[in-house]
Amino acid sequence: MNFLEYIPTLASGIATTLALTALSFAFGAVFALPVAMARSSRFRSLRLLAGGYIELVRGIPPIAWLFVLFFGLNQFGIRLNSFTAAVIGLAIISAGYLAEIYRAGFNAVPAGQHEAASALSLSSRTTFSSVVAPQAIITVLPLAIAFFIGLLKDSAVASVIGVQDITTIAVSLSKRSLDSLTIFLAAGAVYLLISIPIAIFGSWLGNRIAQKWGARHAR
Amino acid sequence: MATDDDRSAVPDPLTPTAAIRSIPEGAQILEARDIKVDFSGHQVLNGVSLAVNRGEVIAIIGPSGSGKSTFLRCFNLLQSPSAGHLTIGDTEVFSGSSSNIRSRDLLLLRRKVGMCFQSFNLFPHLTALENVVLAQVRALGRSKRDARTRGMQLLDRVGLSDRADMKPSQLSGGQQQRVAIARALALDPEIMLFDEPTSALDPELGVEVLAVMRELADEGMTMIIVTHEMHFAEDVADRVIFMADGNIVEEGTPKKVIRNPEHARTRKFLSAVIDR
Numbered sequence: 001m002n003f004l005e006y007i008p009t010l011a012s013g014i015a016t017t018l019a020l021t022a023l024s025f026a027f028g029a030v031f032a033l034p035v036a037m038a039r040s041s042r043f044r045s046l047r048l049l050a051g052g053y054i055e056l057v058r059g060i061p062p063i064a065w066l067f068v069l070f071f072g073l074n075q076f077g078i079r080l081n082s083f084t085a086a087v088i089g090l091a092i093i094s095a096g097y098l099a100e101i102y103r104a105g106f107n108a109v110p111a112g113q114h115e116a117a118s119a120l121s122l123s124s125r126t127t128f129s130s131v132v133a134p135q136a137i138i139t140v141l142p143l144a145i146a147f148f149i150g151l152l153k154d155s156a157v158a159s160v161i162g163v164q165d166i167t168t169i170a171v172s173l174s175k176r177s178l179d180s181l182t183i184f185l186a187a188g189a190v191y192l193l194i195s196i197p198i199a200i201f202g203s204w205l206g207n208r209i210a211q212k213w214g215a216r217h218a219r
Numbered sequence: 220m221a222t223d224d225d226r227s228a229v230p231d232p233l234t235p236t237a238a239i240r241s242i243p244e245g246a247q248i249l250e251a252r253d254i255k256v257d258f259s260g261h262q263v264l265n266g267v268s269l270a271v272n273r274g275e276v277i278a279i280i281g282p283s284g285s286g287k288s289t290f291l292r293c294f295n296l297l298q299s300p301s302a303g304h305l306t307i308g309d310t311e312v313f314s315g316s317s318s319n320i321r322s323r324d325l326l327l328l329r330r331k332v333g334m335c336f337q338s339f340n341l342f343p344h345l346t347a348l349e350n351v352v353l354a355q356v357r358a359l360g361r362s363k364r365d366a367r368t369r370g371m372q373l374l375d376r377v378g379l380s381d382r383a384d385m386k387p388s389q390l391s392g393g394q395q396q397r398v399a400i401a402r403a404l405a406l407d408p409e410i411m412l413f414d415e416p417t418s419a420l421d422p423e424l425g426v427e428v429l430a431v432m433r434e435l436a437d438e439g440m441t442m443i444i445v446t447h448e449m450h451f452a453e454d455v456a457d458r459v460i461f462m463a464d465g466n467i468v469e470e471g472t473p474k475k476v477i478r479n480p481e482h483a484r485t486r487k488f489l490s491a492v493i494d495r
Binding site for chain 2: 110115121126135
């Protein structure tokens with residue numbers, strides 16, 4: 001079989017890879033918000049807690065998280081199917097990274113914006129939702145999309161617990177053939193096929209938002 | 220669309236300023252007593268006092284680092300003093316060494332005291348009109364429709380009703396500062412603070428901002444202005460305050476402080492500013 005002939009078989013894993021990535025990104029993106037807010041809280045204990053979480057997530061390899069969730073919890077009678085375990089694991093990891101991305105976005109909003117909001121008697125909630133968050137998006141969006149693409153590739157780690165994604169299909173194909181090189185090259189091509197459009201969409205979206213606000217960022 | 224009829228049609232559902240509004244022209248509206256500020260051990264204000272009457276226009280001048288902007292920022296508690304007393308209207312909003320103001324009262328205070336910044340600080344993702352509308356809706360609870368009506372009136376007043384739908388990045392610095400003035404006025408403040416409103420502007424653009432401020436002063440707005448514009452201070456201010464090294468060195472009528480300064484420090488500063 002040649003390179004192109006492997007593609008359709010491998011492509012049957014696209015849906016799983018995409019679902020795994022999108023779900024863990026979405027859960028991670030939601031959970032990252034309280035983590036990011038705690039990270040820049042005025043309470044030291046909250047800052048430490050969030051900081052600890054982020055370090056934990058960044059310091060432990062994803063494969064270890066998946067083993068703990070899939071095999072480890074099994075010992076205590078908690079049985080997760082491999083897909084659920086992978087989503088939970090990757091979401092936990094995403095939340096840590098995305099929290100740091102959010103924080104970079106909040107910090108990029110100039111102090112003068114907070115001062116103007118305070119001087120206008122806006123509550124801290126309104127300041128966040130109407131002033132800080134919409135401006136942080138400009139910083140957050142490109143970083144978050146780059147993270148999403150990274151996660152798409154890193155989701156391949158879920159193959160170790162048997163999620164039927166692109167990588168798992170490639171592994172099982174290669175076991176039945178002597179043509180591993182071609183198979184994994186084809187698998188790489190399939191990953192590229194989905195990540196390139198996402199990257200293009202991301203930069204289009206970023207440009208659009210920047211344009212909508214005018215090219216110059218206010219001080 | 221901006222007529223006087225519209226203005227009276229805009230109800231103000233929350234009028235915390237009623238107590239202050241009853242203060243007659245000339246009565247005291249702001250009193251800062253013995254305000255001290257230190258930034259991690261470094262004393263920026265060494266116990267400065269100022270009393271302002273309703274309708275008065277005060278210009279604060281002085282070299283960079285004299286503490287004049289810090290002093291100004293104490294008046295809406297953007298800067299929390301390390302010691303001193305601050306009374307706005309008949310409410311003591313700060314007393315002693317820590318703010319005894321609850322966050323709800325802080326929000327009320329800031330509705331009464333508007334502020335314009337050197338760098339404008341307009342919200343870049345909102346149009347000129349949206350900048351003026353936001354706090355009316357979110358802080359005063361006005362309806363969107365009323366807030367837009369009021370916003371258009373104010374933009375008209377600063378000569379920018381034709382720029383209502385533009386983003387700050389599409390406006391010149393002078394126009395941005397005028398939008399910022401309209402934005403602050405939208406909360407119907409009793410006092411307006413200006414922190415070097417023209418320092419970031421070309422002289423030509425500064426003029427249009429000063430013209431708006433002059434009009435405001437003529438209408439009887441109480442204003443405290445930190446500025447390097449000596450001619451403006453001389454023309455418009457009722458009282459000029461010269462600060463240096465965290466103290467008020469000299470204060471009095473513009474004629475006295477700018478034309479006949481008593482202190483050597485004031486003379487040195489003014490000769491550097493005026494006779495350059």
